[in-house]
Amino acid sequence: GQQVMQIPQYQHVQEGEDFTTYCNSSTTLSNIQWYKQRPGGHPVFLIQLVKSGEVKKQKRLTFQFGEAKKNSSLHITATQTTDVGTYFCAGPYAGNNRKLIWGLGTSLAVNP
Amino acid sequence: EAGVAQSPRYKIIEKRQSVAFWCNPISGHATLYWYQQILGQGPKLLIQFQNNGVVDDSQLPKDRFSAERLKGVDSTLKIQPAKLEDSAVYLCASSLDRGAYEQYFGPGTRLTVT
Numbered sequence: 001g002q003q004v005m006q007i008p009q010y011q012h013v014q015e016g017e018d019f020t021t022y023c024n025s026s027t028t029l030s031n032i033q034w035y036k037q038r039p040g041g042h043p044v045f046l047i048q049l050v051k052s053g054e055v056k057k058q059k060r061l062t063f064q065f066g067e068a069k070k071n072s073s074l075h076i077t078a079t080q081t082t083d084v085g086t087y088f089c090a091g092p093y094a095g096n097n098r099k100l101i102w103g104l105g106t107s108l109a110v111n112p
Numbered sequence: 113e114a115g116v117a118q119s120p121r122y123k124i125i126e127k128r129q130s131v132a133f134w135c136n137p138i139s140g141h142a143t144l145y146w147y148q149q150i151l152g153q154g155p156k157l158l159i160q161f162q163n164n165g166v167v168d169d170s171q172l173p174k175d176r177f178s179a180e181r182l183k184g185v186d187s188t189l190k191i192q193p194a195k196l197e198d199s200a201v202y203l204c205a206s207s208l209d210r211g212a213y214e215q216y217f218g219p220g221t222r223l224t225v226t
Contacts, residue, residue, distance in 0.1 A: 033214060
């Protein structure tokens with residue numbers, strides 16, 4: 001069945017270093033969404049990418065959607081302790097665009 | 113704008129007992145989701161409502177889990193009887209019927225089954 005995979009599962013960085021998480025889908029996606037979940041918190045919507053090759057930026061966060069619309073990445077420049085959390089990508093199921101398939105997430109730890 | 117409300121925030125029960133969770137979505141959000149999130153994993157969809165109708169409940173263990181969304185607003189999720197493996201965070205989310213369909217999550221209910 002449809003799957004969304006994320007790597008790495010965990011990442012430890014020193015504050016100020018860059019961070020990237022990658023998301024790969026087994027099928028072509030109509031869009032991909034990214035969420036952030038702080039420790040003990042709930043997922044919070046960050047962004048949606050729709051177009052092939054799309055790149056969007058939110059301050060230090062850069063999101064990309066692959067040309068084939070099967071992969072995506074989130075890059076954080078100069079990480080801060082406030083970036084700590086788990087980053088999830090999620091794509092819609094074929095036939096039900098309101099139902100999301102979630103990756104397992106990448107947990108980011110930032111050492112001050 | 114008020115967010116998604118959930119209660120209780122924490123619940124501890126013994127196995128074979130029953131438990132119910134309540135969710136009030138963001139006003140105007142037609143779609144409501146219940147997720148189960150086990151520590152270290154992504155959210156797993158249990159059931160999706162569109163107004164008061166069920167759109168998807170393919171991963172809901174129907175022998176012990178039930179959910180309803182009366183009048184297309186509030187929703188309750190029930191587990192009866194609970195098993196040890198039901199220990200998880202139960203998240204409720206809602207979304208609009210247009211746009212990006214981004215989902216807004218409530219704070220969740222952390223269930224511990226002993």
